[in-house]
Amino acid sequence: MAKAQVAIGLNTRLFDESNNGPINRMSIYREFKARNLRGQVAIEYLMTYGWAILVLLIIIGLILGSGIASPIISEDCNLGSKITCRHFLYNDGANLKLLINMTNGFEHKIKIKTITVTLVGKGNMATVLTNDDPESGESSSIEATFAGYNAPRDSSKTIQVLINYYSCAPEVNPSCVDIATHPISGKISAKAN
Numbered sequence: 001m002a003k004a005q006v007a008i009g010l011n012t013r014l015f016d017e018s019n020n021g022p023i024n025r026m027s028i029y030r031e032f033k034a035r036n037l038r039g040q041v042a043i044e045y046l047m048t049y050g051w052a053i054l055v056l057l058i059i060i061g062l063i064l065g066s067g068i069a070s071p072i073i074s075e076d077c078n079l080g081s082k083i084t085c086r087h088f089l090y091n092d093g094a095n096l097k098l099l100i101n102m103t104n105g106f107e108h109k110i111k112i113k114t115i116t117v118t119l120v121g122k123g124n125m126a127t128v129l130t131n132d133d134p135e136s137g138e139s140s141s142i143e144a145t146f147a148g149y150n151a152p153r154d155s156s157k158t159i160q161v162l163i164n165y166y167s168c169a170p171e172v173n174p175s176c177v178d179i180a181t182h183p184i185s186g187k188i189s190a191k192a193n
Contacts (some may be wrong), residue, residue: 079161079186082106089157089190096146096192098126098159104134109168111176117144117188120158124149133168133176151192159188 046053077085082105089098098117104110111133118125126144134140151157163184168176 074189075191076187076189078188079163080184083163083184083186085186085188087188087190088193089151089159089188090193091150091153092145094148094150096124096149096151096157098144098146098188098190099141100144100161100188101139101141102134102163103139104136106167106169107136108170109133109135109176110165111168111178112140113164113166113178113181115142115144115164116162118160118162119146119149120160122146122149153192155192157190157192159190161186161188 075087077087077100079085079102084103084105086101087098089096091097096119100115100117112130115128115130116125117128124146126146128142128144130140130142132140132142163186164181165184166176166178166181167173173179
């Protein structure tokens with residue numbers, strides 16, 4: 001019975017569906033040969049250009065492995081237009097420390113009362129009480145410690161900064177006493193060293 005089905009399959013294949021006429025055995029041979037040539041063309045393509053594909057994959061692997069393609073994290077210290085800053089974030093034993101150098105960009109002296117820094121995503125907070133009173137153009141440095149937190153080396157951290165200060169402008173507060181505190185908020189993006 002299986003032989004009969006095979007014979008029927010061959011007989012039906014010998015007729016073209018479009019005109020129901022007999023198909024030449026040579027055209028069947030050409031059809032099978034064309035199918036085999038597609039495979040041969042694919043193999044020849046891989047053999048000819050395979051080395052280039054392999055070199056390209058090796059180069060991509062080297063680029064990804066070296067870290068060149070890793071996202072570049074820009075380090076930024078932004079405390080507004082009136083206070084410029086530079087920062088350094090580093091691990092000191094079991095604590096993460098942030099060193100901030102701020103320059104007074106106001107036209108008069110200011111008195112910095114408190115600086116609160118918060119590590120975004122971790123909730124660690126450090127408040128630095130200070131009595132710095134930099135003149136216009138002078139710098140002031142503070143160091144904040146995030147106790148009990150040690151950041152992995154080269155990990156990026158975002159830190160929110162809140163500075164409370166009062167103005168010592170001669171026309172507003174000539175005696176430079178705490179009559180009205182003003183906040184400045186900003187953000188520091190840094191890599192831990």
